[in-house]
Amino acid sequence: MSGNGNAVGPGGPGETGLVALHDVPAYPDILTYVNAVGGLHIWEGDGWKQESMSWKTTSYLASNLSQLPEVTFSGPHAQEFLSRLSINNVYKWPVGTSKHLVMLDEHGYIANHGLAVRDSEESFRHFAAMPWPMYQAPSLGLDVEIKLRDIFLFQVAGPTSLQVLERLIGEPLRELKFLGVQQVSIPGIDASVEIELSRIGMAGTLAYELRGPLEHGPAVFDAAFQAGKEFGLKRLGWRTYVVNHTEAGFPQQNATFLPAVLADPGFVTHPVFGAVFLPSQVEGPLPGSADPKDLTARLRTPFEVNWGWMAKFDHDFIGREALEAEAANPRRRTVVLRWNKEDVLDVFASQFEPGEEYKHFEFPIAPQAAAGANADLVTKDGKQVGVSSVAVYSYYYREMISHSTIDVNLAEIGTEVVVHWGDHGGPIKPIRATVERFPYLDLPTNKDFDLSSIPSGVASA
Structure with a gap:
């Protein structure tokens, strides 16, 4: 952890006078940031009790998955490449929508998982995930172009999240369906900056993600925070982040289970992947009895975390034999x-x-x-x-x-x-x-949330 509450001065995003700490501003009322997933993040934003209540009664803004690169897979074999890695059927996937991809090692354990978006027939983007596809690429021998981009990824979740985003963007967002993606512009941010809004999240209730170039992260984060004050928005830090996964029934890699890459000697000893992604797990004893x-x-296997329903045995993928055996007798x-x-x-x-x-x-x-x-x-x-x-x-x-x-x-x-x-x-x-009960959170889910019950967040003229 790093105490950075005094890192405030002139300059920074917009005209706020806030110094940027990677993808979030240094707010004078937040005294502690934490070094996690590649950079500084908020540890405790508005008090852990208020943050714990936010996705049930108001909403939160979180940057916890930022600074992990967005990975684009493109080319004539991109779809086959993801199909060879994923338990999901990636062919029944409409352009412009999201899918939660789950990838295994040969023993059937989860090696990697994360959200992905299909941008075109031959182009897909993957977020906040381990570099398992890049590690496997040489052995698969397919014609795929892989590009990495540093992005911000902000989650806005809770019953007032739609109002916050409508106030931020300045237009109605009711047509965005669950798993859908659309391009948006934010007043005060250069209109040429490509920012996308996705209706997805792990809070177990209404939730969205904002994604865009990392260098614009601090300005976008602060704009969202200012827009959300009227609607009770809280800044959710790492200290409370995993509470929403546990309540919402979303087992999370590196928290509820370790990625199976740890059992792959080639990955662990890889000069790039092992050195960058695994030091916190490789060093020191693992906690627990x-x-x-x-x-x-x-x-964990997909069936052990209740993701077995995603498995489609209509294609070959790494770990299929082990997963089929488990499917017959979970x-x-x-x-x-x-x-x-x-x-x-x-x-x-x-x-x-x-x-x-x-x-x-x-x-x-x-x-x-x-x-x-x-x-x-x-x-x-x-x-x-x-x-x-x-x-x-x-x-x-x-x-x-x-x-x-x-x-x-x-x-x-x-x-x-x-x-x-x-x-x-x-x-x-x-x-x-x-x-x-699983999940423990007993509130309407994202895909079932009645948006007509939410007042408009667009500011009146």
């Missing part, structure tokens, strides 16, 4: 666990008693990290039945919850299990937990 030497406890799936409050309080109580205390909780993420794929063993009647990851405190529900990949016969709501909280070799606190 599961043995850190057992990497498979932190890897072993585990992801559920939400609600942790027993008395057992959680015992963890806090141990901090005030003599002797060795239990591994502490930090709110709203425990342990306090947005990456690392914490893996805690889950048992039933003394037998291991799953793995729990990313324990978060939900201020909205006033509960400690986590995602758990668990045996399918125990995935019914109400099943009681035990989470073994702690780090391997250290004090372990057994915490009773109950299987609950």
Whole structure:
């Protein structure tokens, strides 16, 4: 983490007088930024409790996935290239729409996933993902041109997000469908700058993304922040970001599970990919009560994270044989666990008693990290039945919850299990937990959100 709250002075984006910290401004009321995914990001924006409430009651603005490059795949073999890598059918994909691509290693574990947009018959763009396609390109031997571009990627999500964006852009946006993409202009930003708006997100409710050239990121971020103040917009930092994934039922690479590239020696030792993308995972012990030497406890298959429905066995792709075998007999799936409050309080109580205390909780993420794929063993009647990851405190529900990949016969709501909280070799606190609904967030989803119920955000003349 880097304290940069005093990095304020003349100049910067627009006429705000704010100094740019990579793709976000340095706001005088934000004292702490964090060095993550290639650059400085907000750690805590408007207070973690307000941020935790934002995607249920107002909206948030987040830059957490910015500074990861946009990758364009183009050429006569671009579609076949993505098809050979993805479990999805990429041929039934209308131009101008988005798709969540999931890619595997040969053992059927998720090596890479991320949002992609089809721009034309022979051109596709991929966002915020591991460089697995580039690593695999030489072995596939297809005629594909690959280009990288530094972009900003801002997420605006929550029930007032549409009003925020209409106020920002100055026109109605009701025609943009779920998974759709359209070009927009933002007043105050050079009209020649290509900025796109996509109706997509991970908050579990109404959500959008703004994407464009990285150098315009600070100005666009601040313009969105100013436009959203009237609608209760909060700046969401890394400290609270993963809470929305856990509530919304979106398992996230590098948080709820590790990418299978870690199990590929060629990728790990690659002079570019391994050095740039993996140092935080390669160095130091992996957290959680599961043995850190057992990497498979932190890897996941599509069926284990409830993405098996995306798999189409109508084409050849890396990992197909392993995935087909699992499809015939899925072993585990992801559920939400609600942790027993008395057992959680015992963890806090141990901090005030003599002797060795239990591994502490930090709110709203425990342990306090947005990456690392914490893996805690889950048992039933003394037998291991799953793995729990990313324990978060939900201020909205006033509960400690986590995602758990668990045996399918125990995935019914109400099943009681035990989470073994702690780090391997250290004090372990057994915490009773109950299987609950997945996703845990019980609000209208993005694709089902009734836009007619939202007042217009366009400023009146």
